[in-house]
Amino acid sequence: MRFFADQLILGLTDGAIFALIALGYTMVYGIIELINFAHGDIFTVGGFIGLTLISILGLQHAPPALLIPGVILVFLVAMSLNGLLGVAIERVAYRPLRNAPRLAPLITAVGISFILEGILFLLKGPNQISYPNLLPGGSLNLGFASIGVGNVFIILIALGLMIALNQFIQRTRVGRAMRATAQDRDAARLMGVNINRTIAITFFIGSALAAAGGIIYGFDYQTIDFSLGFRNGLVAFTAAVFGGIGNVVGAALGGFIIGIIIDFVGGYFQGGQQWSDVVVFSILILVLVFRPTGLLGMRVPEK
Amino acid sequence: MPILETRGLTKRFGGLVAVNGVDLSVEQGEIFAMIGPNGAGKTTVFNLVAGLYKPTSGQILFNGKSVYPVREFWRNYLPPLAGYYTVADAVRRRLGLGPMPLGLRPHAVTALGIARTFQNIRLFSYMTALENVMVGEHPRMHAKVWDSLLRTPFARREERKVRDRARELLRFVGLERHQDQYARNLPYGFQRRLEIARALGTQPKLLMLDEPAAGFNPQEKNELMQLIQDIRGQGITVFLIEHDMKVVMEVSERIVVLDYGEKIAEGPPQKVRTDPRVIEAYLGKSA
Amino acid sequence: MKRKLPGFGAVGRAQNIPYVLLGIALLLFPILDSNRSQVDVAAFAGVWVLLALGLNIVVGYAGLLDLGYAAFFAIGSYAFAILASGQFNIHISFWLLLFASAFIAAIFGVLLGAPTLRLRGDYLAIVTLGFGEIVPRVFRNASVFTGGVNGIVGVDQPKLPAVFGWSGNFGFNPIPYYYLILGVIVLSLFLINNLRNSRLGRAWMAIREDEVAAAATGINTVTTKLLAFALGASFSGFAGTYYASKLFIVSPESFSFQAVSVVVLVMVVLGGMGSMRGVIVGALLIYFIQSYVLIQLPGWIVSATSALNIDFLTKLDIGSYVQRSNFLIFGIILAGIMLLRPQGLLPSAQRKVELEGGTSDEAVADLRGSA
Numbered sequence: 010m011r012f013f014a015d016q017l018i019l020g021l022t023d024g025a026i027f028a029l030i031a032l033g034y035t036m037v038y039g040i041i042e043l044i045n046f047a048h049g050d051i052f053t054v055g056g057f058i059g060l061t062l063i064s065i066l067g068l069q070h071a072p073p074a075l076l077i078p079g080v081i082l083v084f085l086v087a088m089s090l091n092g093l094l095g096v097a098i099e100r101v102a103y104r105p106l107r108n109a110p111r112l113a114p115l116i117t118a119v120g121i122s123f124i125l126e127g128i129l130f131l132l133k134g135p136n137q138i139s140y141p142n143l144l145p146g147g148s149l150n151l152g153f154a155s156i157g158v159g160n161v162f163i164i165l166i167a168l169g170l171m172i173a174l175n176q177f178i179q180r181t182r183v184g185r186a187m188r189a190t191a192q193d194r195d196a197a198r199l200m201g202v203n204i205n206r207t208i209a210i211t212f213f214i215g216s217a218l219a220a221a222g223g224i225i226y227g228f229d230y231q232t233i234d235f236s237l238g239f240r241n242g243l244v245a246f247t248a249a250v251f252g253g254i255g256n257v258v259g260a261a262l263g264g265f266i267i268g269i270i271i272d273f274v275g276g277y278f279q280g281g282q283q284w285s286d287v288v289v290f291s292i293l294i295l296v297l298v299f300r301p302t303g304l305l306g307m308r309v310p311e312k
Numbered sequence: 313m314p315i316l317e318t319r320g321l322t323k324r325f326g327g328l329v330a331v332n333g334v335d336l337s338v339e340q341g342e343i344f345a346m347i348g349p350n351g352a353g354k355t356t357v358f359n360l361v362a363g364l365y366k367p368t369s370g371q372i373l374f375n376g377k378s379v380y381p382v383r384e385f386w387r388n389y390l391p392p393l394a395g396y397y398t399v400a401d402a403v404r405r406r407l408g409l410g411p412m413p414l415g416l417r418p419h420a421v422t423a424l425g426i427a428r429t430f431q432n433i434r435l436f437s438y439m440t441a442l443e444n445v446m447v448g449e450h451p452r453m454h455a456k457v458w459d460s461l462l463r464t465p466f467a468r469r470e471e472r473k474v475r476d477r478a479r480e481l482l483r484f485v486g487l488e489r490h491q492d493q494y495a496r497n498l499p500y501g502f503q504r505r506l507e508i509a510r511a512l513g514t515q516p517k518l519l520m521l522d523e524p525a526a527g528f529n530p531q532e533k534n535e536l537m538q539l540i541q542d543i544r545g546q547g548i549t550v551f552l553i554e555h556d557m558k559v560v561m562e563v564s565e566r567i568v569v570l571d572y573g574e575k576i577a578e579g580p581p582q583k584v585r586t587d588p589r590v591i592e593a594y595l596g597k598s599a
Numbered sequence: 600m601k602r603k604l605p606g607f608g609a610v611g612r613a614q615n616i617p618y619v620l621l622g623i624a625l626l627l628f629p630i631l632d633s634n635r636s637q638v639d640v641a642a643f644a645g646v647w648v649l650l651a652l653g654l655n656i657v658v659g660y661a662g663l664l665d666l667g668y669a670a671f672f673a674i675g676s677y678a679f680a681i682l683a684s685g686q687f688n689i690h691i692s693f694w695l696l697l698f699a700s701a702f703i704a705a706i707f708g709v710l711l712g713a714p715t716l717r718l719r720g721d722y723l724a725i726v727t728l729g730f731g732e733i734v735p736r737v738f739r740n741a742s743v744f745t746g747g748v749n750g751i752v753g754v755d756q757p758k759l760p761a762v763f764g765w766s767g768n769f770g771f772n773p774i775p776y777y778y779l780i781l782g783v784i785v786l787s788l789f790l791i792n793n794l795r796n797s798r799l800g801r802a803w804m805a806i807r808e809d810e811v812a813a814a815a816t817g818i819n820t821v822t823t824k825l826l827a828f829a830l831g832a833s834f835s836g837f838a839g840t841y842y843a844s845k846l847f848i849v850s851p852e853s854f855s856f857q858a859v860s861v862v863v864l865v866m867v868v869l870g871g872m873g874s875m876r877g878v879i880v881g882a883l884l885i886y887f888i889q890s891y892v893l894i895q896l897p898g899w900i901v902s903a904t905s906a907l908n909i910d911f912l913t914k915l916d917i918g919s920y921v922q923r924s925n926f927l928i929f930g931i932i933l934a935g936i937m938l939l940r941p942q943g944l945l946p947s948a949q950r951k952v953e954l955e956g957g958t959s960d961e962a963v964a965d966l967r968g969s970a
Contacts, residue, residue, distance in 0.1 A: 044721045044724065044725055106938065110662075112664055114937075116864070116933055117934045117937040119864070119933055120929070120932070120934030120935070121934050123927070123933065124930030124934060126926050127924065127931075130926050130927070131920055131924060131927060239856070239857075243728065243732065246725060283736070284736075284740060291729075294711075294715070294729055297725070298718070419817050419820065422814075423817050428815055430815075436809060437809075438804075439801075439805070447802065447805045447813070448816045450798060450802055450805075450816060451817025457799060457826060459798075460793060460794050461797075462793065463793040471796075471797070471798075510816060513816070
């Protein structure tokens, strides 16, 4: 029971990170039908921006009173900067190819992914870099299980961001424009929606959420390296597909489910950690083959 | 026996009924037209016959045989689905909904002898006119992968034969001088003709033309009507959707009128022209 | 047909002279290179040319983005390494396995492709990416069969009957490998050229241009795409066997996305999708950059900066940056080519018009019309 609870908490924590990345995939796919291969690396960049901000502010050694506003500031600045990075990538690399043959933006996205990874590799080198955990330590003892306070914070931060996103998409004018553009770009344009701006905002939000995911990842694993984005990006994409690509709630749900699956496979089977990625990617293939609409997805007809 | 027959053909998209219980019968060797206001479901009927959509219910018969045979279904899909099919089929029959509609995939429909053109021309833009028609002949070719890989004598012979036939078809539609031009560089009218030539390349028994005269000037329309007559002269049944009344009335022998997915009239041009329901559909109830 | 690879058909024509000379140079190359080190490099470069030619069928002709091409390469390598090494003491003939592993890879291609090729194109990209990640991991984890992380060392090497005083053993002598891969590439060019101007090649082009229209003209889109996928995979499997025996060892690390799949994609994109000439040049260029420039350049820079004796430059340690820049270079090539010159360096006649036109307004109208 205790082991089960431990794995569940681990899974939810990992899942929160995957969910934050998956949201970016799903939003971008929903609006321009592009698998943004660079998104995993945008996540890594976000983590590194957070790390840089933390060391600039010297938060590792900050007194508790300054820590909370400091962390909030780090999140806000890193998310904004990363959001701008996402917007810049869209502007430079994807927008010119919006009407090109389908293969072109896909290959470009792979290229952008490698550019980001290459820059991080150049600047940060091949090694793992340690990341301070600024979340409170300690654990809550619930009798049947003890839960790390840090894990609770991570899950709460992620849930908070997701709820905020959902409110934004459902309640605001811009959110409505995003939904309209996702459904029918031409009709939305005729209704006076500024398509370019809406797409840019989508990239901004997706990348900002990825930055939050990157910082949380750093807090959780206390290490970061240039190549994180590839594996985590693919897992998060699996989560997005699992939940139903284009569906924001689905991506969040898929993230948590995939996180739990990974930690259960890793925890319950002998040598399971080696196989957990194989399991996840197999899920990806199976879902795409047998239920491409995912758990909650809309129908995506073959065009 | 009609070459093409639909019985109670119905297609729903979500809550929208695009085609509702349409019975059609196209006779061997005739020129048959389908008309109706925009959104009446004409192109949906084409897409259903061509296998692009699966009917919600109803049957499509080509030369008296169902276009949706069960055996094809087994071959095309995973065997476990056959069990699902059997159950679903039994339930539908019990409920009086008719047999479970199953689809041949579009290429198999074409192989049966039904060819089509598209309302918005869909040529292979970056292939030459000749290549476009040669692609059309694909289902009538027999070269296997090995023939293609090794360029066997058989493949060469077939290739030569197909090229000659493609040239002949281009001559038939009047494009023989443009065979080496990329399809996208051809003028609009030529593109429509090329699409017809490509469809003829599949050696159809039934040719479905979706608004072939759209955007044509009177001169081009006359040429098109002549072409349609010539195609029928080759023994090919022509089934067309057309908005241009002059073309429809002059070229077709029988006309069916759809409105809101339902058949509202059928018969020779003179009769349809004077049918009050048709006039109402086109001009509105107030007229 | 105008689009014929020069060098085939009439050899006597004037425009073919460069190709004939190139052929002679390639044949004489091992004799000119006395210490054999360049022949060794060339024998490895041939693997990449073969891989690029195979991926070009999938990406260039059929228009399917396969990001898991390394998986088939790994399958070919491991199939050979397991069946021809001390691992289980099975020693099946190299020549037999060369074709067998191409066949095995093709079967895996079909197994992966049959369900996934019904999906839309970008889903295929991600499915193949996932598959490309699974396969090396399985090989790494299933250590009973594959030697795990260490891989399989001591893979058999080909033998031929002794001729002209040569024992017929390939051993570690690069020259027979060189001629073998040269022969295989020439054969592949012949086969692919045949394909391109055949029933199948036209069907691929048609599918790439407009899948719905292709289906309406009677092309079975799923099986036709599957054939491209399987043929591409078989090239990869074939290359894998050759690679394993030439390298003498297989290990799971050599088949990652970064090490193979993307590199081959970069080769194809750089040279020009759908252009055999372009793809070969792209493969050689990337191989040259990766195995020579990026390895030698740091040394040159170090010697140059120390010769200049500028303390500042020496401290910057540009050399180590250069060494680490391969990801960046690949990324820039992929994105840059797609944005600036989508037809690649040496495009084929058709793809040139297609991809150049692809971003113009006229093509937008095409897309809208066919949506």
